[in-house]
Amino acid sequence: MPGTDGVLFSGMNAQTNRTAWHRLGATEPLASAAALARERYRKDNPRSLKIFNDALQALPGANTRTVLHYSPFPVAIARAQGAQIEDADGHDYQDFLGEYTAGLYGHRHPVIINAISQALERGLTLGGPGLKESRLARLMCDRFKALERLRFCNSGTEANVLALSSARAFSGRSDILVVDGSYHGGVLSYAGQSPLNLPFPTHRIRFNDADTAVQKITELDVQLAAIIVEPMIGAGGCIPAQPEFLQALRTASEKTGALLIFDEVMTSRLGASGLHGRLDICPDLVTFGKYLGGGLSFGAFGGRADILDRFDPRLPDAWPHAGTFNNNTLSMSAGFAGLNDVFTAEVSEAFFEYGENFRKRLSASLRALQLPLHLTGMGSMMAIHFCDQSPTAPYPGNSVPPDLYELVHLKMMAAGQFYARRGMINLSLPMTEPMLGRFEEALIATLGECADHIEQSVTD
Ligand SMILES: Cc1ncc(COP(=O)(O)O)c(C=O)c1O
Structure with missing residues (x-):
């Protein structure tokens, strides 16, 4: 569970070399306030700017992970400890990004470091089953209700590609059904139209619209191989699925024989048995990623034994699934130590409550500002939205000017708080009251300073 107050790194004196400019710009029009914030940010982050400019020579837009870009340029992270990070210019931040949920254990957790050190001593790429993969697999099957068998891979994207491909192969059907605005990986992105998406025949439904979903599933009937859904939309703004919506997908898919896949790459942290366990809805397949590798690259997909057993290499017609690093010893060791010794079933339940309490408290403080703001989420994952009504569908802030997101984000960074510009906030285990x-104090002060901009942006 969250421990005692985090200790600031010695030698890191962010507040001394950072101007208190986040208090400026309150009376400017939004565009000028954002321009002023950008100018100050550039001035405060010369080393990060140099790293960004150097990277432009080899990486498109200095970037190799789209989600990590924000304007005018992201700060380069030099080191981290617990729930705090330090950037290349020596500024400290409280890390409320939590590596988009992969950072559940915080930075340099001693149990994880120890597991990695021991794995390093045994050797890295061994060309055979290692000591930890079966233990991690059994632990995950014990923990997550829908898992009878599973297979490891290297990322959440890979897990979803393999789950969808397995569903298509198992059912002998072609089409997939996705939620508009969902994100299942770099080649499975359904927020807008991505030219990189896999060419599966794909249909879209609206999130939390059970009637239309049932109608679509019935209409597609034996053409439909799988329905994939995040039980809480993550990237699209931590919007929980209504249990009735998920239950309707479960019932309708059972009727037509389509397989139901829950993408729990982010949400599996929301309870001892993930979000499907919390909601008591059992999908046919589930996918995992993020924190389950203990902070190292990780992916897994699993579920019903009759589907997964088709991968059994002893079968004459076994489905092939190699993958050089599927069982890489570092991820297997760190993943096992993390789940077995740190994020136990009891801790995961307590951490869910810890997050719920924080979100309720923060929501009350936001309400007191009397601005068009909403905080959505579950447990340790949440997102702040600029809108009038509490959103039930992904990306509710799409009509809000990007300048507002930028202004609030840069001001929060100047106040030493790190979170996702789109509003996502993730707690990690080393966080303290x-x-x-x-964080709450800085957020409320920042939003208060931006009150006029927020009101104008949402009503325009
Ligand atoms: C719900 C969900 N599914 C899949 C993925 C893809 O995982 P990865 O980035 O490990 O490929 C993500 C990543 O953010 C995600 O949020």
């Missing part, structure tokens, strides 16, 4: 308090 004082840290939560400091």
